[in-house]
Amino acid sequence: MNTRFLETLVVLSRLKSFRETAQVLHTTQAAASQRIAALEDELGVFLVDRSHRTLTLTPVGEQVVRQAERMLALERELKRATQPDAPPAGRVRIGVIETVVHTWLTPLIHGLTRRFPAVDPDITVEPARNLREQFRQHKLDLLIQNDPVEEAAGNVELEVTPLSRFPIRWIARPDVWRTQDMLTLEDLERIPVLTYVRTSSPHAHVRALFAGRETEPRICSFPSVQSIVQLVKEGFGVAAIPPIFVQREIEAGDLKLCEGPALPALVVTVTRPRESSPAVAAIGTIIRQVVGSYCKTAGPPWAIDLQAEAGSA
Incomplete structure (x- = not known):
């Protein structure tokens, strides 16, 4: 069974759109549709309900998605187990707010290039609200922004790390x-x-x-x-x-x-799934190092390193 077909089904189940699924997987809409059709032929069942304008999965399709997610997770674990010393590699989709662009994004890219040259960062710069929506739709692997991620509250599958505080x-x-x-x-x-x-x-x-x-x-x-x-x-x-x-x-x-009415500071965090690829984890490590160095150089009150602040508390 082709795991690319399973991956296409999983992404389709989240985005509810062949067009957006094709964009995320860097393929054509026709190719994404053909993968699903091939998977249906192989399993002998319909996975997608094509009788409505809004794309939905059939009940069997929902079951297959859950199994597909397990199989893809096992595939990732297998690759890590058989290649434990392999350097992190692959494309990582990172959403960042403009505040990061004008502060520590450049040092992050330089540090990533030096430490993990096989990791390919794909940067999206948009307002925080747009980035959160893309993260919910699994179009981003890392979310760096300044507002709370509602679905992260009490969610053991997501990891939110406070990075820096910029007074306003x-x-x-x-x-x-x-x-x-x-x-x-x-x-x-x-x-x-x-x-x-x-x-x-x-x-x-x-x-x-x-x-x-x-x-x-x-x-x-x-x-x-x-x-x-x-x-x-x-x-x-x-x-x-x-x-x-x-x-x-x-x-x-x-x-x-x-001097004027007090305003809350802008707090930047990074959010990622706890079960992430080595490439995503590598970027998370570099981010924490770069932010710490940047805030130390800038110094308060311009920028405050929340990791160092938490460590000294």
Whole structure:
């Protein structure tokens, strides 16, 4: 029995789409459909219910999927047992938020290339909400983002590791906020506030400050940190972002940290299945090392290594 056909069935059961299954497996939609048809012929049963517009598996198909998952897991264990000293290899799909791109993603790629050259990282950069959905659909092997992963709570099959904490502060050009006084909510209602996309937790935290107030603040949402930085450098409003993105501008006096209403920090975590391939586990190891080194170099209050913090507690 061809394990590629079993893998196709398992992925199809999760995504409910031949098109998306083909994309995940890097094949064509026709090839994915042919694999399922060949598996049905071999088993002598229908695995996919083709009588509805929405793709579903037959009851027998559901049973086969459970057995297929066990067989694929045994295949992985067999390969590890017969090649215990083989270096990690293969493609690993990694979803990261833009905060990681502008902080420690480059050191991660360099470290991975040096330590595990046979591992091929496939990077997807999107807002956290989009990445979580892709992770749920098993389109990502590693999820690096800043919001809670709901299905991870109490789930022994998923491992969530806190990596780093980036404080979020109010940042403006000195001529936009000239005084040394603390920014009040009344001030922020008169100035455009720049922050992350509407679906992000930083945006929700900013909006929560104004709950119950009569005046609606002008909160400008952007998917790109670089867009926020560029606008605040040009004197447009006040940004609510981690100051590490503009550390040089702050130290040069082109931008300033403004005291104001406190905002929760942005906490970055990495989530992966506990039963992962050696390549996924290898990247997890490199991530922890790279984050520790990056936070040590940046130093507080710019970035805090949560692993070191937990170890000293």
